[in-house]
Amino acid sequence: MLSLVGIAIVAAGFAARLNPLLVAVAAAFGTGLAAGMGVLEIVAAFGRLFNTNRYICLVYLFLPLIGLLERLGIQVQAQRLIGGLKAATVGRTYLVFFVLRQVLAALGAKDLSGHAQMVRPVLAPMGEAVAEETLGRPLAPAERTLVRAHAAAAENIALFFSEDIFVAIGSVILIKGYLAANGIEVSPLDVSVWAIPTALVAVVIHGARLLLLDRRLKAAKGVVAS
Amino acid sequence: MIGISVAYDLAGLMFAAIAWRSARDAGNPRRLGAGLFWALLALSFLAGDYLGDLANGILVLALAVLGGFGLMGRGTEACAPREAREEQARRWGYWLFPILFLPPVIALAGTIWGPALTWNGRPLVDPKQGTLIWLALGIVAALAATVLYTRQRLGTPLRDARRLVELVGWAAILPQVLAALGGIFALAKVGDAVAALVGQYLTLDHRFPLVCAYTGGMALLTILMGNAFAAFPVMTSGIALPLLVGRFGGDPAVISAIGMLSGFCGTLMTPMAANFNIVPAALLELPDRNAVIRAQVPTALLVLVANTLLIQILGFPK
Numbered sequence A: 001m002l003s004l005v006g007i008a009i010v011a012a013g014f015a016a017r018l019n020p021l022l023v024a025v026a027a028a029f030g031t032g033l034a035a036g037m038g039v040l041e042i043v044a045a046f047g048r049l050f051n052t053n054r055y056i057c058l059v060y061l062f063l064p065l066i067g068l069l070e071r072l073g074i075q076v077q078a079q080r081l082i083g084g085l086k087a088a089t090v091g092r093t094y095l096v097f098f099v100l101r102q103v104l105a106a107l108g109a110k111d112l113s114g115h116a117q118m119v120r121p122v123l124a125p126m127g128e129a130v131a132e133e134t135l136g137r138p139l140a141p142a143e144r145t146l147v148r149a150h151a152a153a154a155e156n157i158a159l160f161f162s163e164d165i166f167v168a169i170g171s172v173i174l175i176k177g178y179l180a181a182n183g184i185e186v187s188p189l190d191v192s193v194w195a196i197p198t199a200l201v202a203v204v205i206h207g208a209r210l211l212l213l214d215r216r217l218k219a220a221k222g223v224v225a226s
Numbered sequence B: 001m002i003g004i005s006v007a008y009d010l011a012g013l014m015f016a017a018i019a020w021r022s023a024r025d026a027g028n029p030r031r032l033g034a035g036l037f038w039a040l041l042a043l044s045f046l047a048g049d050y051l052g053d054l055a056n057g058i059l060v061l062a063l064a065v066l067g068g069f070g071l072m073g074r075g076t077e078a079c080a081p082r083e084a085r086e087e088q089a090r091r092w093g094y095w096l097f098p099i100l101f102l103p104p105v106i107a108l109a110g111t112i113w114g115p116a117l118t119w120n121g122r123p124l125v126d127p128k129q130g131t132l133i134w135l136a137l138g139i140v141a142a143l144a145a146t147v148l149y150t151r152q153r154l155g156t157p158l159r160d161a162r163r164l165v166e167l168v169g170w171a172a173i174l175p176q177v178l179a180a181l182g183g184i185f186a187l188a189k190v191g192d193a194v195a196a197l198v199g200q201y202l203t204l205d206h207r208f209p210l211v212c213a214y215t216g217g218m219a220l221l222t223i224l225m226g227n228a229f230a231a232f233p234v235m236t237s238g239i240a241l242p243l244l245v246g247r248f249g250g251d252p253a254v255i256s257a258i259g260m261l262s263g264f265c266g267t268l269m270t271p272m273a274a275n276f277n278i279v280p281a282a283l284l285e286l287p288d289r290n291a292v293i294r295a296q297v298p299t300a301l302l303v304l305v306a307n308t309l310l311i312q313i314l315g316f317p318k
Helices: A002-015 A020-034 A039-052 A052-072 A074-083 A092-104 A113-134 A141-160 A170-181 A190-219 B006-022 B029-052 B053-068 B082-116 B126-150 B155-187 B190-201 B205-224 B227-246 B252-268 B273-281 B292-316
Strands: none
Touching: A002 A190, A002 B155, A002 B190, A002 B205, A020 A039, A020 A141, A020 B053, A039 B006, A039 B053, A039 B082, A039 B155, A052 A074, A052 A113, A052 B006, A052 B126, A052 B155, A074 A113, A074 A190, A074 B082, A092 A113, A092 A141, A092 A190, A092 B190, A113 A141, A113 A190, A113 B082, A113 B273, A141 A190, A141 B053, A141 B252, A141 B273, A141 B292, A170 A190, A170 B227, A170 B252, A190 B126, A190 B252, A190 B292, B006 B029, B006 B126, B006 B155, B029 B053, B029 B155, B053 B155, B082 B126, B126 B155, B155 B190, B155 B205, B155 B273, B190 B205, B205 B227, B205 B252, B205 B292, B227 B273, B273 B292
């Protein structure tokens, strides 16, 4: 029971908006000490686990390419592309992306998009350009934040509620393995097919929210940016 | 055989170049702290497998101190001006998009057909890490093609990488640090303690409250631990298997599949899932690091309610 102290440290640290790196280190020490590990033992375990999780940071290998493409004008080109579509709104643009993202991820092509390689260079600039077109003026800082944050949200939500439809994805394999370890045999398809209802619900719910975002932006049209 | 270490070496060299440039950034009053941070990260990627656990641990603590106490300052590498980028865009136009898709397409093709490539009877690329390795190779290929075709200096993409990575700053290592914390939780059997707690206090006799406890518990535990994969075995062995499946005859495949997706609702609402929520906010230069979470919370809560109803309706076919 004492080992739950780490979770308490995380919750308190985030609530107090302390630096998350320091919160994580404190939680690791709290948890390890509560579980009877020595200080050096905790440091070594943390180091080993940091090292084995390096693959997470490999996403930054994209940055030289993305940065160079930005220098070559990919954001400008994305805005030019969407600027040619008169029917485009922020919500519709993100919704089209959302559906494409869901369909491709469900087919196993989940790496085609991502925050570094798609949201920053293409999707968010498109959203901003369309929003400025809608409003007929430059975006206020809070509006810019809202439009950009919704680009990242569309990426996350579409991915989370579609990748499990593909049978060879990590979580489906985890579920199958966990159930097998508990004496229940299911095929990956048995699991992945039940991700479909939630995927459909997600596109309806988030699609409705995106169209509401359009209405919210339109309502701000007459307001002069401060 | 090309293993994952090739990708780590590439990342290490990139971070070393970033460290060199940030350490000499005259506009940053704390340039030495920044240089040290990226140099230590470079060391981790280049030599992490040879340092030993304790040295790796000290390295992480040093990174956390540099990042956590604001000793890195802020880099001053500027983006090319808008007019210059507009001119470049006129020149290269839509060719920029296929380049963007080249790495993931190479990764996909490599994952599917890569195992057929062999060298002296052994696979050319380690099939266990195929996707990541092919992605790294794809990025190198796309980068080389772009640099050659557009006649950029070799250092230019590295300058741009520094510009972007310094936007993220210390948060760049947060996902990896939180994954390590998840490992410590697992070592200390935090999941067992939660499961004991759930079993002790959960004395519900009706099906629907139990379904709510399972989906809500998945989301809540994921919020706290940052990872639905860590929450899944805890909540499933605590509630789903003994009660929903064992007592009420539910379908384990339906309940676990939708239970996992309830955990994903939690992922959308927590700063602990830094790679999805915090790093993107930094990459998009948002003033509030929780802005992405804020945009996601209403959808996450509504989908969580829907998941609860879906289990209640679909999970008990008999």
